[in-house]
Amino acid sequence: MELSPKGFPKWMKGEWKGIGLQLNFRQTWTIELEVSQKRVEVFYPTLDCVGEWILIESNDVKAVFVEKIVKGQNVCARNGKIIITLVDENHLSYSYYSSDKKILQAHSTLINKEIINAIRT
Numbered sequence: 332m333e334l335s336p337k338g339f340p341k342w343m344k345g346e347w348k349g350i351g352l353q354l355n356f357r358q359t360w361t362i363e364l365e366v367s368q369k370r371v372e373v374f375y376p377t378l379d380c381v382g383e384w385i386l387i388e389s390n391d392v393k394a395v396f397v398e399k400i401v402k403g404q405n406v407c408a409r410n411g412k413i414i415i416t417l418v419d420e421n422h423l424s425y426s427y428y429s430s431d432k433k434i435l436q437a438h439s440t441l442i443n444k445e446i447i448n449a450i451r452t
Contacts, residue, residue, distance in 0.1 A: 339366060340389045342417050346444035349425060351375070353437045362425065362439055371396065380407035392417045398427075411436070421446045 347364040360377040371384040380403030384396035396413040410430040415423050418440070427437040 339368070339371060339386060340391075340394050340417075342391075342420070343371070343394060343415060343423065344368075347423055347441035348444055348447055349439040349441040351425070351427075351437050351439040355436055362441060364423075364425075364441055373398065375403070375407060378406050379403050382407065384413060387412075408436075415441075 343366045345366060347362075347366070349362045349364075351360050351362050352358075353360065360375055363374040363376060365372045365374075371386070373382045373384060375381070380400055382398045382400045382402075384398055387395040387397060389395070394415045396415070398409070398411045398413050400407045400409045408429055412428040412430065414426045414428070416426070418424055421443045423441040425437075425439040425441050426435055428434065429436050
């Protein structure tokens with residue numbers, strides 16, 4: 332398994348976008364994910380929240396994070412568990428579990444931003 336210097340899986344590197352489905356409230360919101368060599372930063376533009384992900388574990392197809400909200404703490408849940416699963420080189424599966432409940436709270440499929448831009452041109 333190839334990891335970036337901070338331990339982030341190389342298959343996650345890049346920019347990703349998707350629409351999150353909040354299962355318990357039946358609402359949707361946008362997700363923008365930026366994965367660099369130094370950090371994983373997540374933006375929820377619809378909710379006006381920003382977070383950072385702290386890597387807990389990873390392998391060739393799955394990475395587990397704890398989400399720390401740094402902007403919008405009064406709107407977005409804090410300290411949730413995020414599981415990212417590799418679907419293929421252009422798609423990631425995003426699953427969110429709240430810190431106090433052990434059930435799936437939200438889900439999305441994230442698409443590589445390069446693919447989105449190619450489709451638009």
